[in-house]
Amino acid sequence: MRFQHTLIRWLGALSLAAATVALVAACGGGGDGGSNASVNTGSGGGNTSAGGGSTSGSGGSGGSGGSGGTPLASNQAAITVSTGVATIVNMPTVSVTICAPGTSTCQTIGNVLVDTASYGLRIVNTAASGVLGSLPVSSVSGGSLVECGKFVTSYTWGTVRTADVRIAGEQASSLPVQIIGDLGSSGVPTSCSNGNTPSNTAADLGANGILGIGPAPYDCGSNCTTSTLYSNYYACPNGNASCQVTTVPLAQQVTNPVPRFATDNNGVIVAMNPPSGGSATGTLTFGINTQANNALPAGVTKLTSTTWGDLTGTLLGRAITRTFFDTGSNAYFFDTGGSTAVSLPVCSNNSSFYCPSSMQTTTATVVGLNGAQASPSISVGNANSLFSSYGSAVPNLGGPFGDTRVLDFGLPHFFGKTLYFGMDLTGSGGPAPYVAF
Numbered sequence: 001m002r003f004q005h006t007l008i009r010w011l012g013a014l015s016l017a018a019a020t021v022a023l024v025a026a027c028g029g030g031g032d033g034g035s036n037a038s039v040n041t042g043s044g045g046g047n048t049s050a051g052g053g054s055t056s057g058s059g060g061s062g063g064s065g066g067s068g069g070t071p072l073a074s075n076q077a078a079i080t081v082s083t084g085v086a087t088i089v090n091m092p093t094v095s096v097t098i099c100a101p102g103t104s105t106c107q108t109i110g111n112v113l114v115d116t117a118s119y120g121l122r123i124v125n126t127a128a129s130g131v132l133g134s135l136p137v138s139s140v141s142g143g144s145l146v147e148c149g150k151f152v153t154s155y156t157w158g159t160v161r162t163a164d165v166r167i168a169g170e171q172a173s174s175l176p177v178q179i180i181g182d183l184g185s186s187g188v189p190t191s192c193s194n195g196n197t198p199s200n201t202a203a204d205l206g207a208n209g210i211l212g213i214g215p216a217p218y219d220c221g222s223n224c225t226t227s228t229l230y231s232n233y234y235a236c237p238n239g240n241a242s243c244q245v246t247t248v249p250l251a252q253q254v255t256n257p258v259p260r261f262a263t264d265n266n267g268v269i270v271a272m273n274p275p276s277g278g279s280a281t282g283t284l285t286f287g288i289n290t291q292a293n294n295a296l297p298a299g300v301t302k303l304t305s306t307t308w309g310d311l312t313g314t315l316l317g318r319a320i321t322r323t324f325f326d327t328g329s330n331a332y333f334f335d336t337g338g339s340t341a342v343s344l345p346v347c348s349n350n351s352s353f354y355c356p357s358s359m360q361t362t363t364a365t366v367v368g369l370n371g372a373q374a375s376p377s378i379s380v381g382n383a384n385s386l387f388s389s390y391g392s393a394v395p396n397l398g399g400p401f402g403d404t405r406v407l408d409f410g411l412p413h414f415f416g417k418t419l420y421f422g423m424d425l426t427g428s429g430g431p432a433p434y435v436a437f
Helices: 002-012 014-019 021-026 383-389
Strands: 076-081 092-099 106-115 119-124 143-150 154-167 170-180 209-213 233-236 267-272 280-286 302-304 311-315 318-325 332-334 350-354 360-363 365-367 377-380 406-409 418-422 434-436
Touching: 076 267, 092 119, 092 209, 092 280, 106 119, 119 154, 332 377, 350 383
Parallel strands: 106 209, 119 170, 318 406
Antiparallel strands: 076 092, 076 280, 092 106, 092 154, 119 209, 143 154, 143 233, 154 170, 267 280, 267 418, 302 434, 311 318, 311 365, 332 406, 360 377, 418 434
16 A cells, blocks of 8 residues: 555655754745746645644635636645645645535645545544544444554554545545544554554644545555455454454445546646745646646656556666656655666765765656656755755655665656646546556
């Protein structure tokens, strides 16, 4: 589940981010150097605290663009990369409204991470305090349905509940979502916690929640319907006591909201401006070729992917068995594999990022399941220098992944670009998932 991978990277960045909070907060921005994309520049809206937004009877709206920007359409949400909840760099966020199913009891929550490599909506319990008591908990044989997220040194834990989810003018009704941290951390099954520390707060995650809009319609899929071998789901009859790993049908799994929209449900478009003034803005557009504002240009390269968004390729003369484009990772993450084509030593003060003496540029080849190929460029600078020159939106940030076969195109790759992500609709006889640019 990419949710695990994404959070590993975000949490791994916390120590360096914390060490540079004062420096980053005081620094101005700059340009990315990439080609400019024509995108809206509206504010992301919502609050910037872990407490979430306000309770009201109205849902989310398209909103308006920023100063000089074009007003957003009903299928568009403003993306903001700023200080957010925990002053972690390269955190693209939007506002999401969740409602008790079929009612006007709603809460708009800001600072929700946009993640093109996970699937489904996850909200920290304290950020949804105004509506949480009205969201019904899902049940399975054996008790309440709870989900565990396992990371390298931490975990998340919380119930699966049902909510009407609104983003801009789009709505997914009766959607299974995860509420992180609503059961606390005491008595969590050891098969989930494994002796690690909980990451069940907005401060731990760096956001009030995660909006997973990768191509998969469910966060586990058929793997969890018939076997517990790969399941992250638990049946809990009494809080955290006596929880057991369980299978779960698709209808109850944490679900990607995009395929559940009425019309603009076949994909998303992420268009980001280059960093400027210490932050960055962009637009999340729902649907591809469903409205005049979301047409797929004729000249783009369309690479079909696995249901999880994975492609293959080559980098630095070696085969890459898994590569993906991930707004939920705050840097490029890849290993050099001993190649002398680039010089990318890790930073002496934190091994999560690279600190080369000068900007290093290389070109990868990415290959779709349909045989289509593209050759995106990757430029990585000195992380310490970048943190001292930029604010919350940092271009050219890179670090090691820990596996020479994997290449993660994180948020720095999105600055100044527009990428198109097609949903996996094969389960209903529709097209295969893809990424296009």
